[in-house]
Amino acid sequence: xxxxxxxxxxxxxxxxxxxxxxxxxxxxxxxxxxxxxxxxxxxxxxxxxxxxxxxxxxxxxxxxxxxxxxxxxxxxxxxxxxxxxxxxxxxxxxxxxxxxxxxxxxxxxxxxxxxxxxxxxxxxxxxxxxxxxxxxxxxxxxxxxxxxxxxxxxxxxxxxxxxxxxxxxxxxxxxxxxxxxxxxxxxxxxxxxxxxxxxxxxxxxxxxxxxxxxxxxxxx
Amino acid sequence: xxxxxxxxxxxxxxxxxxxxxxxxxxxxxxxxxxxxxxxxxxxxxxxxxxxxxxxxxxxxxxxxxxxxxxxxxxxxxxxxxxxxxxxxxxxxxxxxxxxxxxxxxxxxxxxxxxxxxxxxxxxxxxxxxxxxxxxxxxxxxxxxxxxxxxxxxxxxxxxxxxxxxxxxxxxxxxxxxxxxxxxxxxxxxxxxxxxxxxxxxxxxxxxxxxxxxxxxxxxx
Numbered sequence: 001x002x003x004x005x006x007x008x009x010x011x012x013x014x015x016x017x018x019x020x021x022x023x024x025x026x027x028x029x030x031x032x033x034x035x036x037x038x039x040x041x042x043x044x045x046x047x048x049x050x051x052x053x054x055x056x057x058x059x060x061x062x063x064x065x066x067x068x069x070x071x072x073x074x075x076x077x078x079x080x081x082x083x084x085x086x087x088x089x090x091x092x093x094x095x096x097x098x099x100x101x102x103x104x105x106x107x108x109x110x111x112x113x114x115x116x117x118x119x120x121x122x123x124x125x126x127x128x129x130x131x132x133x134x135x136x137x138x139x140x141x142x143x144x145x146x147x148x149x150x151x152x153x154x155x156x157x158x159x160x161x162x163x164x165x166x167x168x169x170x171x172x173x174x175x176x177x178x179x180x181x182x183x184x185x186x187x188x189x190x191x192x193x194x195x196x197x198x199x200x201x202x203x204x205x206x207x208x209x210x211x212x213x214x215x216x217x218x219x220x
Numbered sequence: 221x222x223x224x225x226x227x228x229x230x231x232x233x234x235x236x237x238x239x240x241x242x243x244x245x246x247x248x249x250x251x252x253x254x255x256x257x258x259x260x261x262x263x264x265x266x267x268x269x270x271x272x273x274x275x276x277x278x279x280x281x282x283x284x285x286x287x288x289x290x291x292x293x294x295x296x297x298x299x300x301x302x303x304x305x306x307x308x309x310x311x312x313x314x315x316x317x318x319x320x321x322x323x324x325x326x327x328x329x330x331x332x333x334x335x336x337x338x339x340x341x342x343x344x345x346x347x348x349x350x351x352x353x354x355x356x357x358x359x360x361x362x363x364x365x366x367x368x369x370x371x372x373x374x375x376x377x378x379x380x381x382x383x384x385x386x387x388x389x390x391x392x393x394x395x396x397x398x399x400x401x402x403x404x405x406x407x408x409x410x411x412x413x414x415x416x417x418x419x420x421x422x423x424x425x426x427x428x429x430x431x432x433x434x435x436x437x438x439x440x
Contacts (some may be wrong), residue, residue, distance in 0.1 A: 012352075019244040020346065022234070026243065103355035103362045104369075124356035126240065128321075128346045132232075135323035136344035142323045149371040150325075151363065157382050 005164050006088040009095040010102035011035075012127015016045060016193025016212075018052035020128050028125060030054045033091040037083060038064035038098065038107050040211070045194065046097050060087065064107045073110070081114035088120060097213075101127045105153060105169060119144070130214040131167035134189035137199045140218060143166070160184075168215035176207040176215060183215035228306040228332070228340050229315040230322035231255075232347015234266060236413025238272035238430075240348050242262035248345060250274045253311040256304060258318065260431070265414065266317050280307065284327045293330070301334035308340060319432075321347045325373060325389060338416035354409035354436040357419045362369055362387070362436070380404075388435035396427040396435060404437035 009028050014020035021029075029035060029050055037046035039061040047059050062080035065072050087094045098106040102124050112122070131151065135142045143149050147164040150156065156166050156177030160182050168175055169190075179186050186202040190213045202215075229248050234240035235330075241249075249255060249270055257266035257280040267279050278316075282300035285292050318326040322344050322402045332342070351371065355362045365371050367384040372375065375395030376386050380402050388395055399406050406422040410433045 010356075014242070014346075017244075019247075020242045022240045022242055023246065023350065024237075026241040027239075077292075101352050103352060103360070105363055105365070105367075106361065109361050109364060122359060124359065126234075126348045126352040126356050128242065128348065129352070132321050132323060132346040132349070136230075136346050139342060139344065140323070141326065141329050143325055143371065143373075144329060146373055147325075148377065151369040151371070153363075157368065159382075162377050182263055218355070 005119060005121050006092045006094075008084070008088060008122050009093070010106070010108045010112070010122065010124040011095045011097045012101040012106075012125060013046055013097050013099050014047045014128035014193065015130040015133040016049060016099060016191070017133075018049055019051070019195060020133065021053055021123065022127070025125050025127060026053050028095055029057060029097065032058055032093045032095045034058045034087055035097050036060045036062055036080070036087065036097045038062055040064055040066060045212070046099055049099070051098055062111070077107075077110040078114055081111045084111055087116045088115075098127075100129050104129050104151070110111060116162060128190070129167075130169070130192050130212075131216060132165075133192050134187065134199065134214050134216040137189060137192070138187050138218075142216070144217075164219045166215070166217040168217065171207075171209055171213060171215045173207055176202060179215070179217040183219050183220065186215060186217045189214045189216065225339060225341050226312045226314075228308060228342050230326070230328045230332070230342065230344040231312070231315045231317045232326075232345055233266055233317050233319050234348040234413065235353040236319060236411070237353075238269055240353065240413060241273055242347070245347060248271050248315055249277060249317065252313045252315045254278045254280055254307055255315045255317050256280045256282055256300070256307065257316075258282055260284055260286060264367050265432070266319055268377065269319070270317055282331070283324065284382040285414065291317070297327075297330040297424050298334055299370060302328040304331055304404070305335045310337075318347075320349050322429045324349050324371070341395045350389070350409070350412050350432075350434040351436060354387075354407065354419065354434050355407060357412070357437060358407050358438075361440060362438075384439045386435070388437065391427075391429055391433060391435045392406040393427055393429060396422060399435065399437040405440050407436045407438075409434045
């Protein structure tokens with residue numbers, strides 16, 4: 001529905017490999033006058049993906065804090081939201097781009113909930129979640145028939161009965177230990193779609209958490 | 221790793237909209253001499269997507285039975301596997317294309333497990349699962365922070381405590397009723413990415429199952 005209001009695109013960039021963006025995501029990135037991407041620390045991997053599909057893109061980076069401190073987060077996201085509202089008013093079309101999918105654990109919503117939504121159209125463009133690329137690399141199905149897949153962050157719940165597969169983002173050591181204890185085959189996938197990508201079977205308690213690490217745990 | 225062996229690509233076509241294929245999926249479809257796609261009844265929606273991205277594609281349709289009868293399934297998949305093995309030998313590269321993602325409830329594996337895997341290289345190319353497009357259409361996140369998402373088929377388990385979101389493929393009426401009873405906001409998404417696409421909130425017991433229907437249930 002085009003009401004003439006500015007349009008905010010929430011674009012999923014997929015796991016990191018520019019080849020795993022959808023045709024739609026690429027078209028929108030090329031079309032919008034400006035794209036907003038998160039910076040985590042000194043780095044924006046999202047910016048790398050955006051520039052790989054459109055070297056001439058104008059990219060505005062915002063600070064996505066790696067803390068759970070509510071005040072620090074509020075400050076960062078409020079600042080990003082202010083920038084976004086101004087960019088929308090000035091350029092009429094802005095793409096806020098996140099790795100993965102915009103509906104799965106995306107900082108996108110923290111920003112969007114801080115701008116006056118009634119003034120904008122929002123269109124979400126799905127992206128490949130990292131967990132699916134992990135499964136592709138492992139070469140095994142996540143689910144068949146009546147299998148159940150749980151997606152969660154940090155650590156899975158105590159009770160994993162009935163779950164055939166667990167996808168764990170931002171894993172903690174405790175979370176991985178729980179999966180091993182429950183008898184899952186655990187794979188850690190790091191830097192997927194980026195240089196240095198690796199997939200390793202986690203056997204003992206030697207798991208080291210790292211940024212952009214996704215765990216896929218399968219019932220043997 | 222290229223060993224000179226024939227390569228079988230398992231390609232995810234996404235929910236149906238050719239614009240939601242990845243660049244990689246499109247490149248592989250255009251490059252391979254032949255693509256295999258499932259027929260469900262008289263129709264192959266997968267074939268429609270393949271031909272939309274490559275009108276000159278050579279497409280071989282196989283019968284994907286809509287039954288749970290093990291004998292009928294075995295007959296159909298064995299026949300498809302025989303065709304696949306012959307195509308691989310003759311053409312050296314074959315893409316088996318499924319709607320959605322090749323690791324989530326894909327018939328791909330039923331065929332692959334029936335061919336001598338040691339003779340082939342397999343490469344899986346992720347696709348956008350329908351559930352993510354549903355969330356995009358509803359315009360709500362599936363998960364934030366420590367939210368838990370359950371993906372399942374037909375009906376969810378009795379105990380949904382701790383689950384914030386449920387994605388239900390091939391939903392039954394009983395499955396949808398359980399989600400409503402548990403207090404979820406239930407959305408039925410039909411024919412996503414195809415003509416006639418619609419997303420409706422399910423309020424009462426009026427839910428009618430249909431083919432290519434995906435349920436997204438959110439905690440209010």
